[in-house]
Amino acid sequence: MSDKHQHNPEEHFREQHLMLDPMPRGKMNDMVMDSMNTTSWKFWVVFAILSAVVAWGLFYSWGKMILEGLGIAGVNRPSYWGIFLVNTVFWIGISHAGTFISAILRVFKAEFRRPFTRAAELMTTFGLVQAGFSIFMHMGRVWLSYWLMPYPNQRGLWPNFHSPLSWDLLAITTYLLSSTMYLFLPLIPDMAMARDRSTGWRKTFYKILALGFRGTEGEWTHLRNAMNIFAFAIIPVMFSVHTIVSWDFAMATRPGWSSTIFGPYFVVGALHSGMGAVVIVLGVVRATMKNMKYFIRPEHFEAIGKLMLIISMTWAYFFFNDYIVQWYGGDKWTKTLLHFHEAGPMGWMWFGMLICNIAIPWAVLWNRKWRSTPWIVGTVGLFINFGMWFERYIIIPVSLSINRMPFTWRMYQPGVEIPLGIGTLAFFILLYMAASRLIPLIPVWEVQEGQMAHTLTKFGRETVVTVSELE
Amino acid sequence: MTTIDLNLIGAKGALVEEAEGKWGMVIDQDLCTGCQACVTACAMENNIGFVGEEDAGYGRSMHWIRIERFWEGEYPHVKMTHYQPMLCQQCGKAPCEPVCPAFATVHSQAEQVNVQVYNRCVGTRYCANNCPYQVRSFNWRDYTDERINAAIATLKNQFNPDVTVRRRGIMEKCSFCIQRIHKAQDKAKSENREVADGEFTTACAQACPADAIVFGRVDNPESAVAQLIAQGHGVHHLEELGTLPRVTYLVGGQ
Amino acid sequence: MTNEKSLLAVFSDLEPAADAIEQLRHLGIHDDCMNVISGVPVTEAMLGRPHQWTNVPRLAMGGAILGMATGIFLAFVSPTSYEIQVGGQGFAPVPVSIVVMFELTMLGMLLSTFLGVFLDSYFPNYRPMHYVPEVSDGKIAVLIECPQADEQKITDALKKLGAESVQMAEAQHL
Numbered sequence: 001m002s003d004k005h006q007h008n009p010e011e012h013f014r015e016q017h018l019m020l021d022p023m024p025r026g027k028m029n030d031m032v033m034d035s036m037n038t039t040s041w042k043f044w045v046v047f048a049i050l051s052a053v054v055a056w057g058l059f060y061s062w063g064k065m066i067l068e069g070l071g072i073a074g075v076n077r078p079s080y081w082g083i084f085l086v087n088t089v090f091w092i093g094i095s096h097a098g099t100f101i102s103a104i105l106r107v108f109k110a111e112f113r114r115p116f117t118r119a120a121e122l123m124t125t126f127g128l129v130q131a132g133f134s135i136f137m138h139m140g141r142v143w144l145s146y147w148l149m150p151y152p153n154q155r156g157l158w159p160n161f162h163s164p165l166s167w168d169l170l171a172i173t174t175y176l177l178s179s180t181m182y183l184f185l186p187l188i189p190d191m192a193m194a195r196d197r198s199t200g201w202r203k204t205f206y207k208i209l210a211l212g213f214r215g216t217e218g219e220w221t222h223l224r225n226a227m228n229i230f231a232f233a234i235i236p237v238m239f240s241v242h243t244i245v246s247w248d249f250a251m252a253t254r255p256g257w258s259s260t261i262f263g264p265y266f267v268v269g270a271l272h273s274g275m276g277a278v279v280i281v282l283g284v285v286r287a288t289m290k291n292m293k294y295f296i297r298p299e300h301f302e303a304i305g306k307l308m309l310i311i312s313m314t315w316a317y318f319f320f321n322d323y324i325v326q327w328y329g330g331d332k333w334t335k336t337l338l339h340f341h342e343a344g345p346m347g348w349m350w351f352g353m354l355i356c357n358i359a360i361p362w363a364v365l366w367n368r369k370w371r372s373t374p375w376i377v378g379t380v381g382l383f384i385n386f387g388m389w390f391e392r393y394i395i396i397p398v399s400l401s402i403n404r405m406p407f408t409w410r411m412y413q414p415g416v417e418i419p420l421g422i423g424t425l426a427f428f429i430l431l432y433m434a435a436s437r438l439i440p441l442i443p444v445w446e447v448q449e450g451q452m453a454h455t456l457t458k459f460g461r462e463t464v465v466t467v468s469e470l471e
Numbered sequence: 472m473t474t475i476d477l478n479l480i481g482a483k484g485a486l487v488e489e490a491e492g493k494w495g496m497v498i499d500q501d502l503c504t505g506c507q508a509c510v511t512a513c514a515m516e517n518n519i520g521f522v523g524e525e526d527a528g529y530g531r532s533m534h535w536i537r538i539e540r541f542w543e544g545e546y547p548h549v550k551m552t553h554y555q556p557m558l559c560q561q562c563g564k565a566p567c568e569p570v571c572p573a574f575a576t577v578h579s580q581a582e583q584v585n586v587q588v589y590n591r592c593v594g595t596r597y598c599a600n601n602c603p604y605q606v607r608s609f610n611w612r613d614y615t616d617e618r619i620n621a622a623i624a625t626l627k628n629q630f631n632p633d634v635t636v637r638r639r640g641i642m643e644k645c646s647f648c649i650q651r652i653h654k655a656q657d658k659a660k661s662e663n664r665e666v667a668d669g670e671f672t673t674a675c676a677q678a679c680p681a682d683a684i685v686f687g688r689v690d691n692p693e694s695a696v697a698q699l700i701a702q703g704h705g706v707h708h709l710e711e712l713g714t715l716p717r718v719t720y721l722v723g724g725q
Numbered sequence: 726m727t728n729e730k731s732l733l734a735v736f737s738d739l740e741p742a743a744d745a746i747e748q749l750r751h752l753g754i755h756d757d758c759m760n761v762i763s764g765v766p767v768t769e770a771m772l773g774r775p776h777q778w779t780n781v782p783r784l785a786m787g788g789a790i791l792g793m794a795t796g797i798f799l800a801f802v803s804p805t806s807y808e809i810q811v812g813g814q815g816f817a818p819v820p821v822s823i824v825v826m827f828e829l830t831m832l833g834m835l836l837s838t839f840l841g842v843f844l845d846s847y848f849p850n851y852r853p854m855h856y857v858p859e860v861s862d863g864k865i866a867v868l869i870e871c872p873q874a875d876e877q878k879i880t881d882a883l884k885k886l887g888a889e890s891v892q893m894a895e896a897q898h899l
Binding site for chain 3 (some may be wrong): 024025026030069092150156158160162167168170171173177178182184185189192193195196197203207208210211212213214215216217218219220221222223224225226229230233234236237240244445448449452470
């Protein structure tokens with residue numbers, strides 16, 4: 001291995017790093033179009049199964065619930081909120097990873113982000129769709145949900161902006177629109193590329209979406225300017241969205257909920273589960289789509305794995321902050337709640353959360369070789385997602401079981417939430433599969449831009465990577 | 472001299488002063504026998520649906536007032552404590568109010584109680600989560616529809632025409648029998664007089680055989696309620712939360 | 726008809742394209758009569774082109790102000806029509822209003838940035854335009870408007886500098 005390194009450092013770099021392994025743009029375009037246009041029979045089988053699951057789990061079950069009422073779900077007194085809210089927070093959390101990768105990594109000029117920004121942004125948009133479904137599911141009279149919008153009317157009705165749920169509406173709408181726009185802007189040049197290389201219905205589809213983009217200086221300037229503004233502006237939006245979601249709980253007077261650290265705690269938790277989901281998605285895309293092994297390499301998993309480790313440590317920091325302050329205070333209701341978390345019937349979930357969120361990442365992700373192995377990082381990501389789902393379950397239905405009126409304490413048992421939750425997961429995967437064959441998953445122009453900026457230079461005897469700042 | 476509208480700039484104090492309020496209740500936990508006559512009377516007065524055995528066992532009973540029973544000690548040396556009738560405390564600073572995104576639970580400035588607007592509720596249930604007394608009931612199903620609940624078919628005949636019948640997806644809670652308050656106020660107004668203390672009372676107070684519940688105007692020092700409160704032996708539950716409840720509990724000797 | 730001709734020269738790399746643009750300037754073509762179409766954003770500086778102005782930042786700022794105004798309206802002005810008392814809080818408390826104002830400011834800014842791209846680039850544009858599909862394969866195309874008389878001279882000069890092809894630019898549907 002070291003021999004190979006000494007005799008052929010260039011070869012080594014080229015193999016490891018996408019940015020140092022440039023191919024002619026035409027060939028890369030070919031590869032991306034090929035992977036988009038190829039579907040095997042396995043793809044269609046999975047698509048059909050998922051469609052069936054969505055039809056049963058999402059549409060049928062939801063229709064039944066709208067007709068019969070929330071009685072067929074598991075919510076009761078005192079757990080008025082259950083898995084619907086857990087799923088809402090979970091999906092919003094997943095959606096934050098996309099913004100982290102496409103915005104924060106862009107702002108910090110982390111070049112390794114280039115091939116997978118779009119794959120991550122797709123997760124944001126589709127995750128927010130599932131979050132939207134989940135939040136509408138939990139409403140008692142969902143057909144009147146438009147009353148939460150401020151529109152002029154003759155009945156003297158107006159929404160209440162004191163309520164965190166109204167802030168939620170504004171924040172999630174802003175975030176959904178912003179991240180869809182941020183997904184679309186860098187997509188325009190790739191739509192133009194796809195338009196130039198397609199025929200038939202695909203050509204019409206791409207032609208419409210490409211908006212007549214050619215790549216003139218003016219168009220690139222406006223686009224890049226807008227993308228810069230978006231990258232910087234969407235970061236505070238991202239932070240504010242999950243903070244506002246956390247305020248749904250922090251503004252309440254419940255023991256365990258009225259915690260001032262919920263804002264940052266939830267944001268970090270969102271990044272935690274989101275990054276875990278990104279590696280799973282990238283692993284699946286790499287394994288199932290043609291030519292993806294060129295674009296998404298072990299170096300990317302290694303880099304994301306490092307980020308996952310840091311975020312896991314940050315999450316542990318915030319979790320401990322929240323826990324120790326509650327524990328130390330000695331308030332009898334809070335102490336009872338903490339005891340219920342650890343030693344109650346759902347104690348296994350609490351420990352599972354800590355093992356999945358802290359123990360497993362810390363045990364695995366420090367090792368560079370393991371971090372560079374897609375299936376290992378993907379498995380850690382899966383565990384993290386379980387752990388974060390457990391965390392939200394502990395915070396919502398389990399914490400709601402203990403309040404200041406002991407006569408009302410009761411366990412929460414999920415009912416129709418289970419098929420509905422499975423339905424949202426299936427719908428997410430379904431949307432992603434459809435998108436992977438409708439739009440190019442790799443932003444080829446950004447990859448080429450990055451490859452243009454990377455060179456190998458000799459410093460004395462050592463060959464190093466140099467990145468030029470082309471912007 | 473310029474006056475500042477304290478309401479507009481959000482000074483809580485201004486509203487609190489006014490919130491000493493009109494209607495209040497005193498519940499004497501020493502007198503309460505736990506007979507649940509108040510629960511029954513409330514259910515009949517306010518058209519509360521019957522949820523059935525299964526849902527009741529799962530914590531979905533719709534009762535606006537409940538008798539809480541506790542005991543101390545381990546079996547066989549168990550001692551009963553006071554029965555605790557728990558109902559909506561009609562808080563002066565109700566935590567349930569600011570969190571409803573649709574303004575479906577607001578503070579009535581006329582009666583100074585916390586009102587629930589049924590036809591505005593979209594069922595987010597944030598109010599119920601935020602109520603420290605857990606006294607809000609949610610219509611998980613159409614409990615007053617006989618297709619869901621066969622027992623209702625005949626019981627519908629006794630529904631009170633003064634009170635709305637709620638459908639699924641709506642939050643409800645004790646309203647201090649606001650329909651009776653309005654009826655008495657209307658009658659008094661038509662006779663050009665004030666409502667006399669004891670002229671009417673809430674269903675629960677009316678039904679209680681031990682007279683443990685007393686209802687009336689707390690801002691009128693002559694009323695029975697105000698006199699009981701003035702004796703100074705009353706407590707407010709969860710007082711440390713600062714909700715300014717309108718229900719005073721007399722918990723004496725033990 | 727004018728005797729202006731439109732030429733499209735395709736280059737496969739940055740250096741020849743930059744040289745060509747310099748040469749074109751020597752040949753008397755003004756910067757305004759040239760346009761560069763590329764598959765990756767090449768900054769103006771790399772090709773020696775003048776700075777390209779854009780309205781997007783100003784539109785973004787305008788959108789942010791509009792958004793903030795909407796937020797202020799919703800948070801402070803609209804409650805004056807709906808004086809509903811909840812939870813002992815004032816009618817228009819400041820902490821709550823900050824959340825509303827922030828979200829709407831950001832929404833205004835981002836929506837107007839997005840629309841700014843459309844406005845500045847005249848998107849969507851489905852009319853026939855000068856273009857070659859090779860551009861999206863990484864080639865750099867230079868679109869030149871020149872008087873008919875100079876056409877041959879320019880074509881030769883560009884071919885000498887390494888243009889892959891120099892042809893008459895035809896506006897075609899993309």
